[in-house]
Amino acid sequence: xxxxxxxxxxxxxxxxxxxxxxxxxxxxxxxxxxxxxxxxxxxxxxxxxxxxxxxxxxxxxxxxxxxxxxxxxxxxxxxxxxxxxxxxxxxxxxxxxxxxxxxxxxxxxxxxxxxxxxxxxxxxxxxxxxxxxxxxxxxxxxxxxxxxxxxxxxxxxxxxxxxxxxxxxxxxxxxxxxxxxxxxxxxxxxxxxxxxxxxxxxxxxxxxxxxxxxxxxxxxxxxxxxxxxxxxxxxxxxxxxxxxxxxxxxxxxxxxxxxxxxxxxxxxxxxxxxxxxxxxxxxxxxxxxxxxxxxxxxxxxxxxxxxxxxxxxxxxxxxxxxxxxxxxxxxxxxxxxxxxxxxxxxxxxxxxxxxxxxxxxxxxxxxxxxxxxxxxxxxxxxxxxxxxxxxxxxxxxxxxxxxxxxxxxxxxxxxxxxxxxxxxxxxxxxxxxxxxxxxxxxxxxxxxxxxxxxxxxxxxxxxxxxxxxxxxxxxxxxxxxxxxxxxxxxxxxxxxxxxxxxxxxxxxxxxxxxxxxxxxxxxxxxxxxxxxxxxxxxxxxxxxxxxxxxxxxxxxxxxxxxxxxxxxxxxxxxxxxxxxxxxxxxxxxxxxxxxxxxxxxxxxxxxxxxxxxxxxxxxxxxxxxxxxxxxxxxxxxxxxxxxxxxxxxxxxxxxxxxxxxxxxxxxxxxxxxxxxxxxxxxxxxxxxxxxxxxxxxxxxxxxxxxxxxxxxxxxxxxxxxxxxxxxxxxxxxxxxxxxxxxxxxxxxxxxxxxxxxxxxxxxxxxxxxxxxxxxxxxxxxxxxxxxxxxxxxxxxxxxxxxxxxxxxxxxxxxxxxxxx
Numbered sequence: 001x002x003x004x005x006x007x008x009x010x011x012x013x014x015x016x017x018x019x020x021x022x023x024x025x026x027x028x029x030x031x032x033x034x035x036x037x038x039x040x041x042x043x044x045x046x047x048x049x050x051x052x053x054x055x056x057x058x059x060x061x062x063x064x065x066x067x068x069x070x071x072x073x074x075x076x077x078x079x080x081x082x083x084x085x086x087x088x089x090x091x092x093x094x095x096x097x098x099x100x101x102x103x104x105x106x107x108x109x110x111x112x113x114x115x116x117x118x119x120x121x122x123x124x125x126x127x128x129x130x131x132x133x134x135x136x137x138x139x140x141x142x143x144x145x146x147x148x149x150x151x152x153x154x155x156x157x158x159x160x161x162x163x164x165x166x167x168x169x170x171x172x173x174x175x176x177x178x179x180x181x182x183x184x185x186x187x188x189x190x191x192x193x194x195x196x197x198x199x200x201x202x203x204x205x206x207x208x209x210x211x212x213x214x215x216x217x218x219x220x221x222x223x224x225x226x227x228x229x230x231x232x233x234x235x236x237x238x239x240x241x242x243x244x245x246x247x248x249x250x251x252x253x254x255x256x257x258x259x260x261x262x263x264x265x266x267x268x269x270x271x272x273x274x275x276x277x278x279x280x281x282x283x284x285x286x287x288x289x290x291x292x293x294x295x296x297x298x299x300x301x302x303x304x305x306x307x308x309x310x311x312x313x314x315x316x317x318x319x320x321x322x323x324x325x326x327x328x329x330x331x332x333x334x335x336x337x338x339x340x341x342x343x344x345x346x347x348x349x350x351x352x353x354x355x356x357x358x359x360x361x362x363x364x365x366x367x368x369x370x371x372x373x374x375x376x377x378x379x380x381x382x383x384x385x386x387x388x389x390x391x392x393x394x395x396x397x398x399x400x401x402x403x404x405x406x407x408x409x410x411x412x413x414x415x416x417x418x419x420x421x422x423x424x425x426x427x428x429x430x431x432x433x434x435x436x437x438x439x440x441x442x443x444x445x446x447x448x449x450x451x452x453x454x455x456x457x458x459x460x461x462x463x464x465x466x467x468x469x470x471x472x473x474x475x476x477x478x479x480x481x482x483x484x485x486x487x488x489x490x491x492x493x494x495x496x497x498x499x500x501x502x503x504x505x506x507x508x509x510x511x512x513x514x515x516x517x518x519x520x521x522x523x524x525x526x527x528x529x530x531x532x533x534x535x536x537x538x539x540x541x542x543x544x545x546x547x548x549x550x551x552x553x554x555x556x557x558x559x560x561x562x563x564x565x566x567x568x569x570x571x572x573x574x575x576x577x578x579x580x581x582x583x584x585x586x587x588x589x590x591x592x593x594x595x596x597x598x599x600x601x602x603x604x605x606x607x608x609x610x611x612x613x614x615x616x617x618x619x620x621x622x623x624x625x626x627x628x629x630x631x632x633x634x635x636x637x638x639x640x641x642x643x644x645x646x647x648x649x650x651x652x653x654x655x656x657x658x659x660x661x662x663x664x665x666x667x668x669x670x671x672x673x674x675x676x677x678x679x680x681x682x683x684x685x686x687x688x689x690x691x692x693x694x695x696x697x698x699x700x701x702x703x704x705x706x707x708x709x710x711x712x713x714x715x716x717x718x719x720x721x722x723x724x725x726x727x728x729x730x731x732x733x734x735x736x737x738x739x740x741x742x743x744x745x746x747x748x749x750x751x752x753x754x755x756x757x758x759x760x761x762x763x764x765x766x767x768x769x770x771x772x773x774x775x776x777x778x779x780x781x782x783x784x785x786x787x788x789x790x791x792x793x794x795x796x797x798x799x800x801x802x803x804x805x806x807x808x809x810x811x812x813x814x815x816x817x818x819x820x
Contacts, residue, residue: 013038014058015046031055049121049161092151099129101143102151104165106133106158118163125149125157140165181302188294191236195287197228202284215277222274225283233267237290258444262471263290269464282465322356323348325400338406345403349394357390358405366396444474444783451787462789469786473799474779483768486811490764493814498732498748499757506743509727510758511765513710515702516656517721520667520674520688521559522714523731524681524751525643529563529625532642535615537635543571545637549629551576552587552598560627561587563641564598584668584691586627596631600670600689601638604628608635620670645677652751653681659758662707666695666721695721712746712754729754764814771807778803 013020014028014035027034028046037043049057092102106118118140122131127148133140142154158165201221205213237260244260263286270281323333328346338356341347346362349355355368367379370392379395382388388401452467487508491501501507518524534542550568553561554576576589576596586599588607597604601612601620608630616638619626625641653663664685667674671688678686687698699721702709711725722728722742730742732749746754782799785791791799 013042015042030058045161095143098145098147099143100146100151101141102167104140104142104155104167106140106163106165118158118161121161122154122157125154128154181298184294184298187236187239188291188298191232191287191291191294194228194232194236195284195291198225198284198287201225201228219274219277222281222283225281226271226274229267229270229283229287232287232290233263236294237263240293258448258471258474259293261445261448262468265464265471266468280461280465282468285465285468323350328400341403341406343403343405347401347403349388349399349401351394351396351398353394355388355390355392355394355401357403359388359401359403361386361388361399362402363400364398366394366399369393369395440474440779444471447783447787455789466786466789469789469791469795470783473782473786473791473795483771485808486764486768486771486814489811489814490760493760494757495747497756497760498746498750498753499760500732500745500747501743502745503743506727507761507764509708510710510744511761513708513727513758514660515662515664515707516710516712517664517666517699517702517725519713520665520669520677521643523712524649524665524677525645529559529641529643531563531567531639532624533619533640534567535619535638535640537613537615537630537637540636542637545629547571547573548591548596548636549598549627549639551591552579552589552596552629555579556581556587559643560625560641564627564639567639584693591631594631594633596629596636598627598629601626601628604630604635607632610634613638621672625669625673645680646749646751648750648752650681652755653683655752655755656758657682659755659762661758664698664702666690666698668692668695692721696724699724713742760814767810767814771810774806774810775803 011020012018014030015037018038020036020038024036024038026037026039026043028037028043028050029035030046030050035046037046049055092100095101119131119133122128122140122142125144127145128142129145130143131140144151144154155165201224205218205221240256240260240263243256248257266282266286270283270286273281321335322338322341324336324341325331325333325346325348333348341357347356347359351366361382361384363384365381365383368382368388369379370389380392382394382396382399387404388394388399390405448467448470451470452463455463455466490507494501494507521529531546534545536542536545538545540548546564546568550565551573553564554573574591576591579587579589581587582599582603585603586597588595588597590596595607597607601616605612605628609632612628613635616626616628619638619640625643627639627641628635629637629639656663663681663683665674665678665681665683665687667686667688668690669688674686674688678684687694690698699709699711703724703726708727709725710727710729711721712729712731713722714731722730727744728742729744729746732745732747744757778799782791782803
C-alpha cells in the first residue's frame with residue numbers, strides 16, 4: 001500500500017504525487033534535498049510546511065493530501081467573513097476578555113500524520129493558545145488570543161498546508177458517519193460475495209476423493225479462487241493494511257498489525273502455491289475471515305455510533321429558525337435565524353415547536369417536554385413568569401416568551417459542553433486497558449513466530465495456517481473496547497434519566513461510592529426559602545429592616561438572600577458601601593458610615609457587642625432557620641425562614657441505604673434545623689452550623705476511614721468539598737461554580753434519579769468486569785488452541801469478530817432502562 005500513497009518516481013510531485021509537466025521546474029528544498037513540485041500551489045504548501053519546521057510530516061504520512069485545487073471550498077475563499085462578530089455568534093465562544101474558542105471541522109484528513117501536522121502547524125501560529133483535533137470525528141477545538149491573531153488567519157494557516165476548515169455542525173458530522181457506514185457496507189458486500197464464490201470452487205476440492213479430479217481442473221479452481229480473492233484482499237481488507245502500515249511507520253503496534261500480517265501471509269502463500277503448483281491454498285479461509293472480521297466491525301461501528309449520539313442529539317435540539325415579534329404586543333411576527341436572537345427579544349412558540357432559546361413566559365399557558373434535558377418524561381406546566389429552556393418541546397398552547405439567554409449561554413449549550421468534556425477525558429481504567437492491549441499485541445507476535453517455527457520443524461504443511469490462526473484468533477480489540485464502550489453507553493443512559501456525567505472517571509467513582517454526604521439547602525430542600533416571621537429587635541419598622549437586609553444581600557446568590565429580597569418587594573433599597581461577604585457567615589456593609597451585618601446570629605453578635613437575644617435562640621432551638629440583622633449600635637431584627645423538603649428525598653435516602661450506602665448531612669444551617677431534618681430522614685450524622693472549612697475537614701476525616709465519598713451539593717460554599725470528594729454531584733439548579741466543579745450534574749433535580757444513577761453505574765462497572773473477564777478468558781483460551789493447530793483460519797476470523805461484538809452488545813444492555 002505504501003507504493004500507492006507516496007510519489008512513485010522522480011517525475012511525480014513530491015507533495016501530491018501527480019505527474020510533473022515537462023516544462024515545469026518548481027523545486028523545494030526539504031531536509032537538504034531539492035524535490036520537484038507539479039504546480040505553484042504544491043510549491044507554496046510545501047514551502048509553508050518547511051518554513052514552519054514541520055518537515056517530519058513527509059516522514060510520517062502514509063497517504064497523499066487532496067489536490068490543491070480542492071483545498072478550499074467556495075464559502076471559505078473570503079476568509080475575512082469569519083472575523084465578523086455576527087458570523088461568529090453560532091460557533092465562537094468567548095473564554096476571557098480577549099481569548100476565544102471555536103469548534104471547527106477539518107476536511108482533507110487522511111491519516112494520523114495529517115492530525116500531527118495540523119496540530120503542530122496551528123499551535124505554532126502566534127496567538128494560538130491551544131489546539132486539539134479528534135481523528136475519529138475530524139473535529140478541531142482551537143483557542144486563540146484575538147489581540148494577536150484572527151480566526152481568518154488560523155483558517156488561512158490551515159489552508160496553506162493543503163487542508164480546509166469551517167465551523168463545526170452536527171449535520172456534517174452525521175454526513176461523515178454516513179459515508180463511513182456506506183464505505184464499510186460496500187467492503188462487507190465485496191467480501192461476502194467473494195467468500196461465497198470462492199467457497200463454490202473450494203468445496204469440490206474438499207469433497208473429491210483421490211483421483212476424482214484431474215490436476216488441470218484443480219489448478220483451474222485455484223486460479224479462479226485467486227481472481228475472486230484478490231478484490232477481497234485489495235479492497236475489502238485494504239483498511240487493515242493501511243492502518244497497519246501507518247502504525248508501523250509511526251513505530252507503534254496497533255490492533256490491525258496482526259490481522260494484516262495474517263491476511264497478507266495467507267494470501268501471498270496461496271498465490272505462491274498457485275503459481276508453482278505446489279503446496280496448499282487458503283483462499284477460502286482468507287475470504288471467510290476477512291468477511292467475518294468486517295461483519296463484526298460493521299456491527300460494532302453501528303453500535304458505537306448509536307452510543308455516542310447523545311451529544312449530537314443535543315446539538316440538533318435547537319431549531320434553525322424562530323418567530324420573533326418585533327413590534328410586540330402586535331401579533332405580526334417575522335421568521336429569523338435562531339443565531340440572530342438576542343436577550344430581550346420576544347418570540348412566539350407554537351404547539352409542537354422546539355423552544356429556540358432560554359427565556360421567561362410573558363403570555364400563554366402550556367406544557368413543555370424537557371425529557372432531552374432533564375430525563376423527566378412528564379410534561380412541565382408553563383405559565384406567565386415560568387422559565388423555559390432551549391431544546392424543550394412546547395406541547396400545549398402557544399407561548400410568548402422573552403429571551404433571556406442565547407447561543408453558548410443557554411442551559412442546553414452548558415450541558416453539551418459538559419458532556420463533550422466527559423467524552424474527551426480518558427479514565428484511568430481505559431488507559432490501563434490500552435497499555436495491556438499494546439503489550440498483548442507484542443506478546444502475540446512473538447508467540448505467532450515461535451509457533452510457526454515449531455510447526456515448520458514438525459509439520460511444514462500446517463505451519464502457515466497455524467501461524468495465520470494464531471495471529472487472527474486473538475482479540476486485543478475486545479480488551480480495548482471492553483471499558484470505553486460500556487462507559488460511553490452508560491454516559492448516554494445516565495443523561496437520559498437526568499444524570500449528566502461531566503468527568504471521565506465519574507461513573508466508576510459513583511459505582512464504588514459507599515458514603516454519600518449531602519448539603520441541605522438547595523439539595524435536600526428546594527432552596528426556595530420563604531421568610532415566615534420578622535422579629536423586630538430595634539427601633540426600625542418591618543419595611544425598614546427588610547429593605548436594609550435586602551440591600552446587604554443584593555449581590556448574593558444564596559437561597560436565603562433571595563428569600564429576603566423577595567419579602568422586601570421591589571421598592572427602593574438604601575445605598576450600602578463596602579459590601580463584603582464572609583463565607584458561611586453572612587454579609588457586612590456600611591450604611592451612612594455605620595457598620596451593619598446580616599447572617600448567622602453569632603456573626604451579627606460580634607458586631608452588635610451583646611449576646612444573641614433569647615427570642616432568636618428559642619427560634620433556633622425549634623429547628624427553624626434564623627437570620628439576624630444588626631449594626632455596631634445593636635440588634636435590629638431576626639428573620640425566621642423555612643424551606644420545603646424535596647418530595648422524593650425520603651424515598652431516595654431509603655433506596656441509597658438499601659444499596660449499603662452510608663448517609664451524612666453537612667450543612668451551614670443552624671444545628672437544630674439540621675438535626676431535625678436528620679431525624680426525619682433517619683440520618684444519624686446530621687451536622688449543622690458548618691463552615692466550608694468544617695465541611696472539608698469532615699470529609700477528609702471520613703476519607704481517612706477508607707470511605708469512598710460522593711458529595712452532593714448546590715451552592716458556592718460547596719465548591720471546596722465537591723473538589724475534595726472522590727465523586728461530586730451538583731444539583732442542576734445550583735450555581736455555575738458548583739456545576740463546573742462537579743463530576744456529575746443532577747439535571748432533573750430529583751434525588752430519585754441519583755439513586756437510579758448509582759444502580760446504573762454499578763451495572764456499568766459490572767458489565768466492564770464481565771467484558772474484561774470475557775476478553776482475557778477468550779484470548780487465554782483461543783490462542784493456545786490455535787497454537788496447537790485446533791483452530792482453522794476461518795474459525796479464527798469468526799472468533800475474533802464474535803469477541804469484539806460480544807463486548808459491544810453486552811455494553812448496549814445498559815440502554816435498557818429498568819422500571820422505576
